[in-house]
Amino acid sequence: MNKFNQHDDIILNGGAADMNLVATQAAEKKLLLQTYDRHPILLTRGEGVHLFDDAGNRYLDLLSGIGVSALGYGHPAITKAIHEQTATLLHTSNLFYHQGTATLAVKLTEITGMDRVFFCNSGTEAWEAALKLARAHAGVLRAEGKNIGTRFIAMEHSFHGRTMGSVATTHKQKYREPFNPVMPDVIFVPFNDVDALRAAFDENVCAIALECLQGEGGIHPVSKEFLSAARALCDRSGALLLCDEIQSGMGRTGKWTMYQHYGIQPDVTTLAKPIAGGLPMGAMLCTEEAARAITPGMHGTTFGGGPLACAVAIAVIDEIQQSRLLAHVTEVGDYFIAQLRALATGHDSVLEVRGAGFMIGVEMKSAEIAKEVADKMLFERHILINRTSETVLRFLPPYLITKADVDETIAALSSLIADAETAQAALAEEQVHG
Numbered sequence: 001m002n003k004f005n006q007h008d009d010i011i012l013n014g015g016a017a018d019m020n021l022v023a024t025q026a027a028e029k030k031l032l033l034q035t036y037d038r039h040p041i042l043l044t045r046g047e048g049v050h051l052f053d054d055a056g057n058r059y060l061d062l063l064s065g066i067g068v069s070a071l072g073y074g075h076p077a078i079t080k081a082i083h084e085q086t087a088t089l090l091h092t093s094n095l096f097y098h099q100g101t102a103t104l105a106v107k108l109t110e111i112t113g114m115d116r117v118f119f120c121n122s123g124t125e126a127w128e129a130a131l132k133l134a135r136a137h138a139g140v141l142r143a144e145g146k147n148i149g150t151r152f153i154a155m156e157h158s159f160h161g162r163t164m165g166s167v168a169t170t171h172k173q174k175y176r177e178p179f180n181p182v183m184p185d186v187i188f189v190p191f192n193d194v195d196a197l198r199a200a201f202d203e204n205v206c207a208i209a210l211e212c213l214q215g216e217g218g219i220h221p222v223s224k225e226f227l228s229a230a231r232a233l234c235d236r237s238g239a240l241l242l243c244d245e246i247q248s249g250m251g252r253t254g255k256w257t258m259y260q261h262y263g264i265q266p267d268v269t270t271l272a273k274p275i276a277g278g279l280p281m282g283a284m285l286c287t288e289e290a291a292r293a294i295t296p297g298m299h300g301t302t303f304g305g306g307p308l309a310c311a312v313a314i315a316v317i318d319e320i321q322q323s324r325l326l327a328h329v330t331e332v333g334d335y336f337i338a339q340l341r342a343l344a345t346g347h348d349s350v351l352e353v354r355g356a357g358f359m360i361g362v363e364m365k366s367a368e369i370a371k372e373v374a375d376k377m378l379f380e381r382h383i384l385i386n387r388t389s390e391t392v393l394r395f396l397p398p399y400l401i402t403k404a405d406v407d408e409t410i411a412a413l414s415s416l417i418a419d420a421e422t423a424q425a426a427l428a429e430e431q432v433h434g
């Protein structure tokens, strides 16, 4: 008897393999840890920049599974790499060599300007590696006689993942406080407040941690002044500058990393989301100076840097380079942002458009309007976007969308925003006149 048969209130449509939406929802409600609030859509396949549900509806995907499917769905380069690698070698463990790690490390260090890489399986693991490296590096400096502590300075509205160290450096209380005590010795400063950063920084600090383009926090770019100040403070004391590029990296902003827009190199950076075309993978990259803190056995992972993930990541980087996708992201991203800004001038409910390349946020006047627009984009217009930080519409499209896809999106947004404004005005009128 399988697990489903024990629950007669869960009506299955045939076997588990062809469960419909209602049966899937009922089973998940009963059997999964209730961590997610999913949209009632059962996705069955993808093709290019489109997704399809079980009813045959087609969706234009402007979210890429939260910045993951940068090359869209069913991309031949990814499919080929997966087929070839699964037929050859899936797993080796880190006790042996395989050909993928060094090849991928050459490419990743080249595109990021870093010296060394540690491979893992997710964003939060990459960030944990960065935090552990910062603590270990400070330990080495102390052993060499330097006065440096163990404290992290993190940013307000930051997001770094869900494991204990990552939540400790993540600002949102809901993500952190239920799990207290999390990793100690973290303080938060207001993002882009140079005076606050300088005031918080002293010999206790082992690292300054930030996203150069905050994602979950509402698509806020770091100011050049703030990033320069952070770099200078770290240079003075030997503390490390950690830049989380898990959402903004791998070409999403039109450069390989967001920090490259500023011409400032961190000591440590983290990549994940789109790195292996939809397979789980993360990478922590660092300078030679930082790397000397780690010796064999100090850190590791069973699956990290496996042959399959490496083969696909190599294919992803090659494809981005060969098809000149960074230039495409810049060109179409600039167009998208310009169109959104033009839209904003005609609508009172659109406050600001922020971002770079294909990582764009549109700040709406209220959470209600943002929710209504995001929901109707999905359910009525079949265009996938999402809402972050309550009031921000977020766009993280695959790198393959065209200006025609942007035009379709702008037209849909424009009419839905106008509708939402009219509805809000009517509501306000009603309240005034009882």
Ligand SMILES: *Cc1c(COP(=O)(O)O)cnc(C)c1O
Pocket: 122, 123, 124, 125, 127, 159, 160, 161, 162, 211, 215, 216, 244, 245, 246, 247, 248, 272, 273
């Ligand atoms: C998504 C994200 C993470 C966490 O990545 P997971 O793969 O979900 O662990 C960390 N930092 C940033 C900036 C992210 O966007």
